[in-house]
Amino acid sequence: MIQTYDEALKWIHQRLRLGIKPGLKRMEWMMDKLGHPERRVKAVHIAGTNGKGSTLCYLRQILQEAGYSVGTFTSPYVEQFNERISVNGQPISNAELLQLAQTIEPLAEELGKTELGEPTEFEIITAMMFYYFGKVNIQDVVVIETGLGGRFDSTNIIYPLLSIITNIGYDHMHILGETLEAIAFEKAGIIKPGVPVITAVEQPEALQVIKERAAEAKAKAYILDRDFAAADFEPIETGEQFSVETPFAQYPLLATTMFGAHQVKNAALAVMAADYLRTYYSFIIEESHIRSGIEQAQWLGRFERISNEPLMIIDGAHNEEGIQSLIETVKTHYADKAVHILFAALTDKPLNKMIQTLANMAASITFTSFDFPRAATAKQLEELCSHPNKACTENWQEWLTEKQEKYTEQDLFLITGSLYYISEVRKFLKN
Missing domain, CATH: 3.40.1190.10 (Mur-like, catalytic domain)
Structure with missing residues (x-):
């Protein structure tokens, strides 16, 4: 019981x-x-x-x-x-x-x-x-x-x-x-x-x-x-x-x-x-x-601005259509920004198309992973990307901390992917 x-x-x-x-x-x-x-x-x-x-x-x-x-x-x-x-x-x-x-x-x-x-x-x-x-x-x-x-x-x-x-x-x-x-x-x-x-x-x-x-x-x-x-x-x-x-x-x-x-x-x-x-x-x-x-009306984790200095947005875009909507929103509201993406996702998603869409508008793109049964590894994600400024990290907390210390007014840090991952990021940033 x-x-x-x-x-x-x-x-x-x-x-x-x-x-x-x-x-x-x-x-x-x-x-x-x-x-x-x-x-x-x-x-x-x-x-x-x-x-x-x-x-x-x-x-x-x-x-x-x-x-x-x-x-x-x-x-x-x-x-x-x-x-x-x-x-x-x-x-x-x-x-x-x-x-x-x-x-x-x-x-x-x-x-x-x-x-x-x-x-x-x-x-x-x-x-x-x-x-x-x-x-x-x-x-x-x-x-x-x-x-x-x-x-x-x-x-x-x-x-x-x-x-x-x-x-x-x-x-x-x-x-x-x-x-x-x-x-x-x-x-x-x-x-x-x-x-x-x-x-x-x-x-x-x-x-x-x-x-x-x-x-x-x-x-x-x-x-x-x-x-x-x-x-x-x-x-x-x-x-x-x-x-x-x-x-x-x-x-x-x-x-x-x-x-x-x-x-x-x-x-x-x-x-x-x-x-x-x-x-x-x-x-x-x-x-x-x-x-x-x-x-x-407010819905957590959906194009949510977590920080202004640096400008940091989290969005649970966890499929192809969600990624496309996210990109269009960034282009509409932040067309003048250099977008630095942190991405984590589950293995049962159309990762090739999602990553390519993100990479097309990113100044840099970093891949990571998180503790979830179907989560892709950072290396798996990185291997699907051809962006010249790509990287992977197993320690996304360290990446976020570093970005909060080193940024310019032109930078937009966009954390996206699985909603399960966004939940973890949000807790970390709010604390």
């Missing part, structure tokens, strides 16, 4: 050895044993390759501004494990997490003795989340991120108020498929009969899959640049400025402190979602709530 918070975390993390086991049978088994807490959760369900966390953050902040209590389920974490299950942006307490682990542990052991097998780490955390928001601390609404995919994702046992698919890109291809159509099919698996879906997917072949799935499910699809739009986009010193028009209202000159054109799309998704909840579910959301929610 788990007795302490540390024991709870150890028990959860030990299940990483089970890897990823797609399918919903184990989740359905645990929910049945718990009395189906997921059926009491009013949810907005978010899938997509990138932008899930930012879209969730925008929507959560809008709903909070409107006076609602909002639960969220996200992954991975940046500062502490508990933040994966949060209320109004505040992670649940250690005592609450311990209680949840004590509730789920005996079920996990019992499930492991059946033909279904042991639940994975993500299934355990998802079960804890549903039990918490369905039985322990019921919220006005819960915004839930998928882990990966959608169709067989552990979270996909809910029947939400609304579904959101942010975008489609090449990530987790060994599980989701090699083509955009295949990946889109998995993401579109969150679309439920009669439940509308909002999407910013752009590629015609991926969008067609989502349209077909929505039509089969008789689910209304709201598509960016067809049914709602972001316009008047203009970079500003503190972030981005833009306007959003939905079928229900117009919101001119919104401002966000999250940097990048991709964040404008994420914000537009959240505004469209809020407008839908207001129009069809009688949520009392005013324009002022949307405006202040977009402005106040």
Whole structure:
């Protein structure tokens, strides 16, 4: 029996050895044993390759501004494990997490003795989340991120108020498929009969899959640049400025402190979602709530300026599309800077393309590694790069300390790659 918070975390993390086991049978088994807490959760369900966390953050902040209590389920974490299950942006307490682990542990052991097998780490955390928001601390609404995919994702046992698919890109291809159509099919698996879906997917072949799935499910699809739009986009010193028009209202000159054109799309998704909840579910959301929610939303580890002297930015760009968005944002806001990159990544990513894209705009690029089961070594990464000013280091802490002591006003230090790595860097720099 788990007795302490540390024991709870150890028990959860030990299940990483089970890897990823797609399918919903184990989740359905645990929910049945718990009395189906997921059926009491009013949810907005978010899938997509990138932008899930930012879209969730925008929507959560809008709903909070409107006076609602909002639960969220996200992954991975940046500062502490508990933040994966949060209320109004505040992670649940250690005592609450311990209680949840004590509730789920005996079920996990019992499930492991059946033909279904042991639940994975993500299934355990998802079960804890549903039990918490369905039985322990019921919220006005819960915004839930998928882990990966959608169709067989552990979270996909809910029947939400609304579904959101942010975008489609090449990530987790060994599980989701090699083509955009295949990946889109998995993401579109969150679309439920009669439940509308909002999407910013752009590629015609991926969008067609989502349209077909929505039509089969008789689910209304709201598509960016067809049914709602972001316009008047203009970079500003503190972030981005833009306007959003939905079928229900117009919101001119919104401002966000999250940097990048991709964040404008994420914000537009959240505004469209809020407008839908207001129009069809009688949520009392005013324009002022949307405006202040977009402005106040902040998502850790996403183009986050950690230091001004030296100028140091961290960004969890962990796949090809994320790297491309990062590069575009740097070029928009810091075109005059000499960019020095520190990069660490997992081995199951398209490393060649990611590294080449980064190298094309870097004054220098340094590769490193970190303590994680699937982390690439610094040498592995360096060998994939042809930049004339490349290096590798096993001691990234020393590299960061040195850069903080030796810099010019023209330097921008950009630390990017795996979100798991960014979490470690952020802790180190903040301390």
